[in-house]
Amino acid sequence: MRAVDPSGSAHPAYTIGLIGAGIQGSLSPLLHTRAAARHGLRCHYRLLDLKEPGTAGAPELVARARAEGLRGVGVTHPCKQSVLPVLDRLSPEAEAIGAVNTIVFDAQGATGHNTDGTGFMASLRHGLPGARLDRVAVLGAGGAGAAVAHALLAGGARRLTVLDADPAPAGRLAARLSAGFGGDRVRDAPLTTLAAVLERATGLVNATPVGMPGSPGCPVPARLLRPGLWVADLVYRPAETELLSLAGKAGCPTLPGGGMLVFQAVEGFRLFTGIRPDARRMLADLATAV
């Protein structure tokens, strides 16, 4: 028999949230609440926005969410590392990446997970099933770049190069990945060598914000795009970024960022509810919203 929640609804209810800055336009509430409804659940989704007047820092928001009985929270920019000190445990992926995008509260405490990397790999396998992982370039060494680079290496990338406008985070990320996967598989390279790196690459991931409405443009000169190079953008709004448009015209197989958003939410939904939702229906939900 179906449990009855305290509101009297026949649909069991739970509350989750999202911690981050400038998250009022997030698509996560839509993805989670629609998937929940398909499983006979009522998901209340709260936005815990750092930029709202009077809101506390990320660790305080985690503590508040836990105290108020939320089942868990998603975590987005710029909080993926600043929440780490208040967590009780980390999943192996979150530990290796050094950042979390999902926190689950239960009797054992607060556990941090990172579903960004596995979400990217699921999207890559779904959207570009034949993508060769011989030599992959990851542009952008922030939180998203770190998660994707880790997942690519765990998923079989033979050689991976990290580039960033700032060489320091690229160097730190390459050193961290080398420790786990071996220095012969990972290196960092200055942005000035992008042309040489892409000449030999089989794949390129844009893990910078360039292409979003707030950072318009293309992070890679169009002349470096060629058939034989698959191009993935983590930016998901707009669905077709300038990079993907130029890459498509150059004959590159392309992968928009919406797939990663959906597949990381698929895994987040499973962590919150124990149920694996239908990714295809969540992709359709996203398509109607973007």
Ligand code: NAP
């Ligand atoms: P972040 O922490 O700000 O990292 C971005 C990095 O890229 C920074 O180190 C930045 O350097 C560097 N960068 C900026 N412009 C560059 C350029 N033209 N060339 C080379 N490097 C450049 O951001 P993030 O949290 O990793 O997110 C990156 C992007 O991924 C965002 O657009 C975000 O929306 C997207 N994302 C998508 C998903 C998804 O599910 N699809 C999930 C997570 C993130 P500076 O700091 O020096 O500028």
